[in-house]
Amino acid sequence: MDFSFSPEQDQLRAQARSFLERRYPLARLAEIATSEDGWDRASWPELARLGWTGASIPEAQGGAGLSFVEEAIVFEELGRALYSGPYFSTVALALPALGCAPDLLAQVASGELTATLASGTAVQARGAGDRWRLRGETDLVADAGSVDAFVVQARGPDGIGLYLAERHGTRPQICVLDTVDASRRLGRVTFADDDARLLAAPAAAAGIIAATRRRALAALALEAVGVASHALALGVEHAKSRQQFGRPIGAYQAVSHKLADTYVETELARSLAYWAAWCIAEDDGQAELAASAAKAYAAEAAVAACERAIQVHGGMGFTWDHPLHRYYKRALWIESFDRSGAAHRADIAQVLLGG
Amino acid sequence: MDLRDGPEEAAFRATLRTWLEAKVPSGLRGFRGWTGPALALGRDWSKRLAEAGYAGLTWPKEYGGAGLPWRYQALYLEELARAEAPQHLGVIGLGMAGPTIIAHGRPDQKRRYLAKILSAEDIWCQGFSEPGSGSDLASVRARVDRVGDRFVVNGQKVWSSYAHVADRCILLGRSTTASEKHEGLTYLIVDMKSPGVEVRPLRQITGEAEFNEIFFTDVAVPTENLLGEVGGGWRVAMTTLSHERGTFGFALAGALDVAVRKLVALARERAGTDALVRDRVAREWIDLQALRYTNYRALARLERTGVPGPEGSVAKLRWSEANQRLTKLAIEIIGQEAQVADGDGAPAYWRYQQLRSRGNTIEAGTSEILRNIIAERVLGLPRSR
Numbered sequence: 238m239d240f241s242f243s244p245e246q247d248q249l250r251a252q253a254r255s256f257l258e259r260r261y262p263l264a265r266l267a268e269i270a271t272s273e274d275g276w277d278r279a280s281w282p283e284l285a286r287l288g289w290t291g292a293s294i295p296e297a298q299g300g301a302g303l304s305f306v307e308e309a310i311v312f313e314e315l316g317r318a319l320y321s322g323p324y325f326s327t328v329a330l331a332l333p334a335l336g337c338a339p340d341l342l343a344q345v346a347s348g349e350l351t352a353t354l355a356s357g358t359a360v361q362a363r364g365a366g367d368r369w370r371l372r373g374e375t376d377l378v379a380d381a382g383s384v385d386a387f388v389v390q391a392r393g394p395d396g397i398g399l400y401l402a403e404r405h406g407t408r409p410q411i412c413v414l415d416t417v418d419a420s421r422r423l424g425r426v427t428f429a430d431d432d433a434r435l436l437a438a439p440a441a442a443a444g445i446i447a448a449t450r451r452r453a454l455a456a457l458a459l460e461a462v463g464v465a466s467h468a469l470a471l472g473v474e475h476a477k478s479r480q481q482f483g484r485p486i487g488a489y490q491a492v493s494h495k496l497a498d499t500y501v502e503t504e505l506a507r508s509l510a511y512w513a514a515w516c517i518a519e520d521d522g523q524a525e526l527a528a529s530a531a532k533a534y535a536a537e538a539a540v541a542a543c544e545r546a547i548q549v550h551g552g553m554g555f556t557w558d559h560p561l562h563r564y565y566k567r568a569l570w571i572e573s574f575d576r577s578g579a580a581h582r583a584d585i586a587q588v589l590l591g592g
Numbered sequence: 593m594d595l596r597d598g599p600e601e602a603a604f605r606a607t608l609r610t611w612l613e614a615k616v617p618s619g620l621r622g623f624r625g626w627t628g629p630a631l632a633l634g635r636d637w638s639k640r641l642a643e644a645g646y647a648g649l650t651w652p653k654e655y656g657g658a659g660l661p662w663r664y665q666a667l668y669l670e671e672l673a674r675a676e677a678p679q680h681l682g683v684i685g686l687g688m689a690g691p692t693i694i695a696h697g698r699p700d701q702k703r704r705y706l707a708k709i710l711s712a713e714d715i716w717c718q719g720f721s722e723p724g725s726g727s728d729l730a731s732v733r734a735r736v737d738r739v740g741d742r743f744v745v746n747g748q749k750v751w752s753s754y755a756h757v758a759d760r761c762i763l764l765g766r767s768t769t770a771s772e773k774h775e776g777l778t779y780l781i782v783d784m785k786s787p788g789v790e791v792r793p794l795r796q797i798t799g800e801a802e803f804n805e806i807f808f809t810d811v812a813v814p815t816e817n818l819l820g821e822v823g824g825g826w827r828v829a830m831t832t833l834s835h836e837r838g839t840f841g842f843a844l845a846g847a848l849d850v851a852v853r854k855l856v857a858l859a860r861e862r863a864g865t866d867a868l869v870r871d872r873v874a875r876e877w878i879d880l881q882a883l884r885y886t887n888y889r890a891l892a893r894l895e896r897t898g899v900p901g902p903e904g905s906v907a908k909l910r911w912s913e914a915n916q917r918l919t920k921l922a923i924e925i926i927g928q929e930a931q932v933a934d935g936d937g938a939p940a941y942w943r944y945q946q947l948r949s950r951g952n953t954i955e956a957g958t959s960e961i962l963r964n965i966i967a968e969r970v971l972g973l974p975r976s977r
Contacts, residue, residue: 238601238663239594240888241896246593306593473971488974490960493967500966501906508885509878515593530878582874583867589856589877592864 285348316463381424396439638712673846
């Protein structure tokens, strides 16, 4: 029994934190969010060079052959830095399906391929020789405008399978939506007989879809922990420096106890998120329950952390210029992803109480 | 990172589990506190634990302990909770007085006290809090005066668990009149059978009495019972309190695990389809997992550094609030029937637990003090006073 990270894993975290702090100081968040692309495209080859895109990809495909625990560290640190590139999409959402094709894994490891998941039941697939044609629309696709390819959940003659549709010019048609979190843009992707490659036929796809969901929930729990930690740090910094009535406001318990509660909830969320990460890395029987619990708890903890930090900042925290709202909006998106905490708790109650 | 038991841990757990199945006396099964008939079985049960090697698991071998890493204490607490079996009656001695004597005691004090703590021959209690000194411990006023070749103790202590059965007391008192708060404090070992010691049970909100007031009137204490130095008691008391939080979290999570299991059973039986109840039960289950894995993180840190981290305060704070919420939920599920005080069925059980839980956010550090500790020592916020 040992619930701690190895020295190598601690080193990965230190490396990630220093790289991201240098590259994405708070002052840069607004600039990136309002840029045309919405992310720092030049960062991707560097993430690949650092070994992050291939962390869990086998060495034979150019990866590091590590596990979801290492990816978990990166997710948390990217959340803390509010990174806006398609790492979550590629590594959490697309990678399980891309695992069906070693050539694609190699491209992810080397940084040549980014991808996301276009899920839903509205896309149809029909055979065209040894290729496929996709038709239909998917909505709220994470990083739709940023990625090179889409893993598409589509209905073929034998059921729901997983397909890969690469982006060529203006196909498939992508409409980036005006959503709350500008640091993770969502889009509508419309397939109109677009060419695709089969990754997993229905028999294999169901397992991959379930595994993808577990990874996504755990990854977002970790991101949420990063978001909450940063919001807490901002709140604490402000409470130490802001003076009112002749004292730093952090000396007043009405302020300090709010921040203490954020600390407590963030630590509990962190414990759940690491537990979920370990379960996924080990393919443990509790992985689904752990991912569900971690996502439900951590998302709500991150939202509360940001709300308290905004309150502690007073009027400043309510302004567009202050970076807190960007963290808050990421937390709100995480909370909405997949399903709300209440829906996850309903699933957990089903396991505990039956009925 | 590996959340599974290693081979030695698994063997320890399996042996203990079998042992508990065979050895817990029927009068202590489903244990819920050292009150009523359970109390009479306490010393004998504790002796059995000691003889089987389960007392002082983390104490050094030279003092009669097992010299095992902290994780074994954690496993032990998990298994006791799983079996709903009580801990050793002498938890104050094992967890607080003993480690304090090991850290600050002279060789003759170690010889005299430690073995009897393990064997449950001596049960200890704690004389720290006073009517006027609760959270602000450094303001204690009980007098410890040097008179000739002995100390004389006068004063009143309160909220002392086990004092009604205790043989000895660790006492924090004041030796000088005009010094700063933290200086001038003196830490003594007091024999509870000494003339002038009077224990009065305090009846709690539940109607039962688990803790006591202790009155000291001209109690003579030999100078050899001094722990540390005259005026140096604060430092010794801090050792005692830091040990209070070592693997405390595991005992709390263990108790919560039992409570959640019972809550799940109750909800299944009486409110299985109520969506609001289902949501609240799931929340408590998630909180329990969060607490459990926070304990594992704390344990890894404790084993690496030897010092309990801030997770101890986190665990106590959240456990107490979780226990209050979930016992409240249970009596809500039961409804008016929970007002019935007698019997040994679910209504009486939950009624007792719900009332008892109100003490959880007060005993062993109020929630307000724990939030102060987190704000000041972990987050580095300025002191609030």
